[in-house]
Amino acid sequence: MIELINITKTYNNTITAIKDISLKINDGDIFGIIGLSGAGKSTLVRCINLLEKPTSGEIIVDEQKILNINNKELLRMRKNIGTIFQNFNLLEQRTVFKNVAFPLELNGVDKNTIKEEVARLLKLVDLEDKANSYPSELSGGQKQRVAIARALANSPKYLICDEATSALDPKTTDSILKLLLEINKKFGVTIILISHDMSVIYSICNKVAVLDEAHIVEEGDVEQIFKNPQSDIAKRFIEFKRLEVK
Amino acid sequence: MAEILFSSLGETLLMTLISTFLAYVIGLPIGILLNITSKKGLIPNRPVNLIVGGIVNILRSIPCLLLIVILIPLSNLVLGKGNWSGNWSSMIIPLTFAAFGFVSRVVEQSLAEVDSGVVEAARSLGATNRQIVFKVLLPEARSSLITGLAVTTVSIIGYTAFAGNIAAGGLIAQSFNFGYYNDDSTSMWICLLFVILIVQVIQEGCLLIAKKIDKRRKI
Numbered sequence: 294m295i296e297l298i299n300i301t302k303t304y305n306n307t308i309t310a311i312k313d314i315s316l317k318i319n320d321g322d323i324f325g326i327i328g329l330s331g332a333g334k335s336t337l338v339r340c341i342n343l344l345e346k347p348t349s350g351e352i353i354v355d356e357q358k359i360l361n362i363n364n365k366e367l368l369r370m371r372k373n374i375g376t377i378f379q380n381f382n383l384l385e386q387r388t389v390f391k392n393v394a395f396p397l398e399l400n401g402v403d404k405n406t407i408k409e410e411v412a413r414l415l416k417l418v419d420l421e422d423k424a425n426s427y428p429s430e431l432s433g434g435q436k437q438r439v440a441i442a443r444a445l446a447n448s449p450k451y452l453i454c455d456e457a458t459s460a461l462d463p464k465t466t467d468s469i470l471k472l473l474l475e476i477n478k479k480f481g482v483t484i485i486l487i488s489h490d491m492s493v494i495y496s497i498c499n500k501v502a503v504l505d506e507a508h509i510v511e512e513g514d515v516e517q518i519f520k521n522p523q524s525d526i527a528k529r530f531i532e533f534k535r536l537e538v539k
Numbered sequence: 540m541a542e543i544l545f546s547s548l549g550e551t552l553l554m555t556l557i558s559t560f561l562a563y564v565i566g567l568p569i570g571i572l573l574n575i576t577s578k579k580g581l582i583p584n585r586p587v588n589l590i591v592g593g594i595v596n597i598l599r600s601i602p603c604l605l606l607i608v609i610l611i612p613l614s615n616l617v618l619g620k621g622n623w624s625g626n627w628s629s630m631i632i633p634l635t636f637a638a639f640g641f642v643s644r645v646v647e648q649s650l651a652e653v654d655s656g657v658v659e660a661a662r663s664l665g666a667t668n669r670q671i672v673f674k675v676l677l678p679e680a681r682s683s684l685i686t687g688l689a690v691t692t693v694s695i696i697g698y699t700a701f702a703g704n705i706a707a708g709g710l711i712a713q714s715f716n717f718g719y720y721n722d723d724s725t726s727m728w729i730c731l732l733f734v735i736l737i738v739q740v741i742q743e744g745c746l747l748i749a750k751k752i753d754k755r756r757k758i
Contacts, residue, residue: 342663344659344662344663368665368666368667369665371662371663371664371665372664372665374663375663375664376660376663378656378659378660380656382654382656382657382659382660383657383660384657384675384678384679385654385657385679385754385755386678386679386681386682386752386753386754386755387678387754395661395664395674396664396665398674399664399665399666399667399670399674427754428754429754429755440660443660443664444664447664447665
């Protein structure tokens, strides 16, 4: 379980990116966080995957307070929280195989085990035939599959998807979401899915928090918020209308 | 003629290659330090960045010709007093000093070109800073580092001209002697032709390698 308690992040004492955010993400959840650009989603992600320290508040991962742990512990914690990104962020000079092997190399895993593990992960994301390709030779969907395999190589308990499908077309988005759902159901990986697209959230999330101007304005079961949104911003997310020019 | 030409060619190559190597031995770590301590680096540290960057700048402002004079005590210490004058080896220390500041900046720039998102991904996978430098920054920047090597080597070849001032030999000094003192422009041009050839081989060779090892999308 990941618990955020009154998380605030301020830059240069002036810009408040997120303010007083409290969230509880239970094991096995696919937890959606939705918000417009600039709402504070990226800052929130960087706090949850421990790349950035909140200005105030507390983060508790599996009953351990993590804001004051030492560097070694912090690195171990990060390995337990995988992240995939909108821009995939693959190592461009490494093959698909070597990209997935990267976290294992960092952990000092021996070569034979790496071979087996990478083969297993590439099979999971259905890219066995691309092991020797370079990222520049792959499509967006394939790149994201490599990123997913790489993130899973550490066997994390949590997986953060930071706008992971925002650069993909609808069909590819569906296949990636299906893969994420499969990872959640088969391996029990808790997923935190950040998006600005309600249809993405609705496809696979069970819970959702709506972020607006650094605050959480609404939170609950996806079905419930979809049926009966309270906040204006949530209403806007599920409303479709044709634009008109007068 | 042929004998002078080949011994000068040998001197130029030895001066250039050894100094380039040493300039990288010193300059590469400094370049890494400048990159990781910069504002957007792995461990931002303004004081360290400013001080090291300042020293590098000072060094780069001193012309190679003056470095030869300033570094006489060091040359005496390393090569033995009186042992090195009039020998190509006397240029190694000044050339190294003239180049390693340049190398630091070239390396710093190459590393800065690595996509910050990739570094972020590595951090999220629990990589240590050391692992990020050696497994992400340097390998991802390899193509740019090789192009930087070409630029550095060619600059050092240019600096070898100052060998003429201390009778340390080399093609450029020899070429000057032929043209200026002996009024032998044919020999001068033959020497220069060799310099041109070396520059071409180094520049094009490095570009070829850089292109070959670069697996990013070719534009």
